Amino acid sequence: MGSTVIDIPQGEGAVPCGKGKTKKFLDICCRQMVLILRETKSNRHGTRRVIHSIKVGIALVSVSLLFLLDPVYEQVGDNAMWAIMTVVLIFEFFAGATLSKGLNRGIGTILGGGLGCLAAALAQAVGGVGKAIIVGIAVFIFGAAATYSRQVPKIKRKFDYGAMIFILTFNMVVVSGLRAEQVFEIARDRLAAVAMGFGVCLFISLLVFPIWASDELHDSVVSRFQLLAISLEGFSKEYLGNVNENERKSGINFSSKCKSVLHTKTKDETLVNFARWEPWHGKFGFFYPWGKYLKIGEDLRDLATIILSLKPCLKSPIQPSESSSLGLGQAVKEPCEAIVASQARMLSELGESIKKMKKCESEDKISLKLKSMRQELSLVASPSTVGTHHSAKTEGLGFASFVYSMMEMIEKMEELAKQVEQLGQLGGFS
Structure with missing residues (x-):
């Protein structure tokens, strides 16, 4: 079966492959921006969605500076990642939802970190096999109690997220205390990073075009x-x-x-x-x-x-x-x-x-x-x-x-x- 070869001219009218793809990509981006602008003009909720997205982007850039600024990074170290996680997890569409999740996260982190440090310190004092036993008992008691509280209607309605963060923080602190000697410093740095993330979210959510x-x-x-x-x-x-x-x-x-x-x-x-x-x-x-x-x-x-x-x-x-x-x-x-x-x-x-x-x-x-x-x-x-x-x-x-x-x-x-x-x-x- 024969084949036909077609010569592609390389003259002035030809568009290089790379430039063609770039032009196509830019055209798609322009069309999408036009659609977004039309939606925001005709739809109030669409405008608020765009505003919320921009606010989240600003918050993420702000907390990312914790990694870039050497004085701050020297204080919190790799725990700065917790600030970014806090922004991603608590920044909600409505200001009240952000405040609710932020306070729940703060309370859960403080209680979980504090009790986790006490349990880890007690386990360190006992030492030996008793160290693992105390940690296991503490994880079971506090994990079961917090999980049960999440099923109570009044607590679930207002503090479900805080109870979940308490379980997560308590387990991470008390278990890491088995291997890390400076458990109190770890808990302190993580709490500081969470507070930074929450502060950035609170400032932007309540003061920059708030959505109530x-x-x-x-x-x-x-x-x-x-x-x-x-x-x-x-x-x-x-x-x-x-x-x-x-x-x-x-x-x-x-x-x-x-x-x-x-x-x-x-x-x-x-x-x-x-x-x-x-x-x-x-x-x-x-x-x-x-x-x-x-x-x-x-x-x-x-x-x-x-x-x-x-x-x-x-x-x-x-x-x-x-x-x-x-x-x-x-x-x-x-x-x-x-x-x-x-x-x-x-x-x-x-x-x-x-x-x-x-x-x-x-x-x-x-x-x-x-x-x-x-x-x-x-x-x-x-x-x-x-x-x-x-x-x-x-x-x-x-x-x-x-x-x-x-x-x-x-x-x-x-x-x-x-x-x-x-x-x-x-x-x-x-």
């Missing part, structure tokens, strides 16, 4: 009020408004917004835990009632569940069309639509109250509005109204379930308004 978990929690809860208000408006448009089938299909998909509210429990608990570690900043002072956000978040999830339950109540089990709903008469639709619209406005007002940290209407005024809604809903659900508009038994049951869900929603709104008012009192809303 409290702000994230505050904004997240406020956004859920708006999501549920939009969901109620979407439900009203889809099932209570006088729209045709095409307009109904193109209406707001309220179900997806309610479902996004349902999956917020873990996020709230994590952010509250971080927010409690954060110092005074901005509009949040010391001892701010972060626990109230957990209660408000729980009520919002309950309300989202009730809103989702309204949809199947208005679905007729005897009609084949999936998008068809029970035949609500105009006398029933109008008051129901007015009640839903009032609740949507109330949700927006409560969310705006938390957002601006200003007091909303008093609980008494809100209770009067909700009482009026209950009375109006009771008139809609009277036996005569149900009998007039729902001759079929299945339709009557569906409408009764709808009214019951509406009553539940009004009660949950009352509880939610109460929690928001208490948050305003405890948080010092103006």
